[in-house]
Amino acid sequence: MEPRAVGAPATVGTSLPRVDGVAKVTGRARYLDDLDAPGVWYGATVRSKIPHGVLDGFDLDPGYDWAGTGTVFVTAADIPGKNMILLIEEDQVALVPVGGRVMHVDEALALVAAPTKALAIAACAAVTPRITVKPAIFTMDAALAAEVKLYGDDNVYKQFLIRKGHARDAEFEAIVAGAAHVIEGEYVTGAQEQMYIEPQAMMAEWREGRCYIVGSMQCPYYVHKAMKALLGCGPTDVVIAQSVTGGGFGGKEEYPSMLAGHVALLAHKAQRAVKIVYERDEDIAATTKRHPARTRHRLAVDAAGEIVAIDVDCVMDGGAYLTLSPVVLSRGVLHAAGPYRCAVTRVRGRCVATNHPPHGAFRGFGAPQTTFPYERQIEKLAVLRGEDPLALRTRLALRKGDSTATSQILGASVGSDEVLTAIRDCAGTPPVRAGVAANGSPLRRGRGVCFYFHGAGFTGSGEARLAGRAQVAVVAGGRFEVRASSTDIGQGAITMFTQIASDALNVDPARVVVVDPNTRDVPDSGPTVASRTCMVVGGVVDRCCRRVRGRLEAWGREHGVTGDLAALANAYVESGAPELADMVQYEPPPGIAWDDATYTGAAYPVFGWGACLVDVEVDLDTYEVKLLRCVQAIDVGKAINPIIVKGQIEGGTLQALGWALLENIVYREGRVANASMTNCIVPTFADAPELETIMVEVPYPFGPSGAKGVGEIPMDGPAAAVANAVSDALGCAFDEIPILPEVVAASRDRWRLA
């Protein structure tokens, strides 16, 4: 980094207070529910109670005063453009048309808007959809059997087969057959609710033929793309703006397009602003969750304990529409062989259609589902060989120069040794095996570790295709505007951009203004997903700032203006010259080659690396698992803002611990039976141990100041570490999560207590 002028110390690497922090903790930040438009009406959604069928029509109860209240009723017939939530494929409708297929419980069938929320709820209750019921499917096996066809002929949304070190199955099987040991297992991971604190919320208004939509979202340009198709309009006829967003975790990646479409249609028909803020129950019941997955894994090793072959077959339940499933599955299979050296691997993945509400994006995006199986398998290898679990992982870990399952040769920024060493150094002695609680309950304790990696940024050629852009402009008051469509959803993006920009411009952070994203004023930086905002868009902002700085300094020399950059900026604006702004587009680092046809090559520009240690205590009277200790060591390249990065790691870790032990979506005939905060359990502070976080920094040469992704990686590993620890405590294998007390109770016959 270049030397800085006196008075502007580097902020990167320091924990600058959150730029949005004061407004959020004092309640000044305005979330969508706080925003008002004059004369705004409230919308509500008529939903299906049937998992699969044909919509025959609607009965409107004349007991509700439709005319007197002015209530508008919107169906698919009111859609001006294509009845489609455009994302990857054109399969998901915004509203099921009469005569069309109902694909899941709580699918949107029609909409109402009324002057008050109470009236909207009453109007909604006055609409009864008529549906002819068809047989539905709820399991991956039923989907694969394809007796009921939901998608194509085989119900498979997407499949992948990635081969390394062999050409055909027979060849692969011969290598497995020659191994000294083959460890086989089947692993199941459950659905998971994002449980962002702010429910899905959106408001729309039409002014002079143009549709303005504001709401809680991760990706304004995803919504923009979907609205152009749904409303049948040009790119400037619809403007999407993000309001302050209370969490996303992937849950506000695809669903906001659906809700935006709904408020846009209602506002169009009502000829006034309309807003919808989901109730918690509705949000849990109707919006996307993490894909449940079932993975069969074979790990073949030779007599010396070297891995000779890895075989993975993963099936995910995509739910009723394709949504983002192919991409989730892609990330899942790309991580499925794990961060271990192996010359021969075969990874198969399929994502299938069922009549569950669509599963979708959730922090980790398929990788947690495939990390759990391989880290259980490696643990079984350690048990089989009587080898120390950390030593075994260290022995087999990928390092610089090694090749992954997609034959990617790892270059710079491989932190495998660093994270494993960090865990080894702080591990201490394992907890005493047996004990008795104060209330008399017998206890058994155990320890589990895991080692994992997570690709940062979009898969393969994704980043090059996205060509994310950002703009930096000189504005009045000696300030600099950062214009990017990356959203701050609580993860600290605004602060991170501020730090990168202030360092690159060599100005005080107070002179940097990160504008609230909307599709009229900011370029498309790509979606706020895939741990890419800092590494990719932050890098673009950094380059952009340096160019603006260079131009401003040149202008100063030319016009004989002296002073620091803020003074130059001020002078520039006052000179009346046209806006000085620069737009930079992402350029992939050199040497990134990816083949989409064979799924080989550089799957990701770089990986983050993680290792985790968990100590547990199982109460043999109540079968509850208590977390005694959880340490995460994660290689983030560079922590731009250490407290924010620590927050990301702790939050992701807690989500993973909850997924491992508590979080259980109870589906009954395709309906979420526990759609409330009371019964859809997520961990509280009382359920978490003091989380220990070790930040490891092995810089990535192409990230801003060496930074690479951190958002998702902490979610990947802890579930396996927990299962390994519980397996250690009770002497038997736990291959399915969540490990609810009910599951532990049912395993009593298998315990081998030491």
Added chain:
Amino acid sequence: MTPETAYTRPRDLAEALAVRAAQPSWMVLAGGTDLMVSAIHKRVPAGILDLWRLPGVGAITEGAGGGLVIGAGATWLEIGRDARVAKAWSPLALAAREIGALQIQARGTLGGNIGTSSPVGDSLPALLALDAEIEVASVRGRRRVPYAAWCTGYRTTALAADELIVAAHLPPLAAGTHLAWRKVGTRRAQSISKVMGAAAMRVECGVVTDARIALGAVADRPIRIAAVEQAVRGLARAAAAEAARAAMRGAIRPIDDVRSSASYRDLVAENLVARFFSGMI
């Protein structure tokens, strides 16, 4: 609340009882932590009788003969922090500290828990094991009902339409009485119980001479387990634990729901009841 809903916050119990007698259909509101949850599913009440911090019914005072009287308006925070409750009637203090989390404990009241008398009301097995009596008042006068006779079914109670709950009376416990409390919830805070229980066991010369064992979340209402209470009488601790375990088999018929399974509840209830005896300190 809509503009048509009447609202009264009486100054004292007499005024409250008068309003109650005149408007038996009005919602009786204490901390509101149960009522707010169900409000969205219910019709807007004609009126609200707000008892929050009503003078005279929130105190914790010493009763006759060494007992304790806990006013209906006492919050879980107050009960959980009261040294007398913690010392001599510990199951109630422990239950108080495990209800909801701090915000709920600061607002939720004993009277509300008793008023709702849900099968998962955490204080209720404690009241059963401690042999508590519920005192109610109306313009007609006062009466006392043992908790065992109070809850008459799934969320139904012996409260008459003109009555208000004023207190729970905890009798003093005989020397040599051991107390226990366990809650097993869906997580460690803000959780609804899957199984919880309280026990009061009198041990004389190493032998259990009397026991009251109460469980919640395993039936349509909080219940005492008579089979266990009888089986343990006259037995030494270890033998009592075994006898309790045997007596638990078939003693309860819990249900499957979204929070847990019947078999888990059955098994854990058995373990906890046996542990009340073997883990006794």
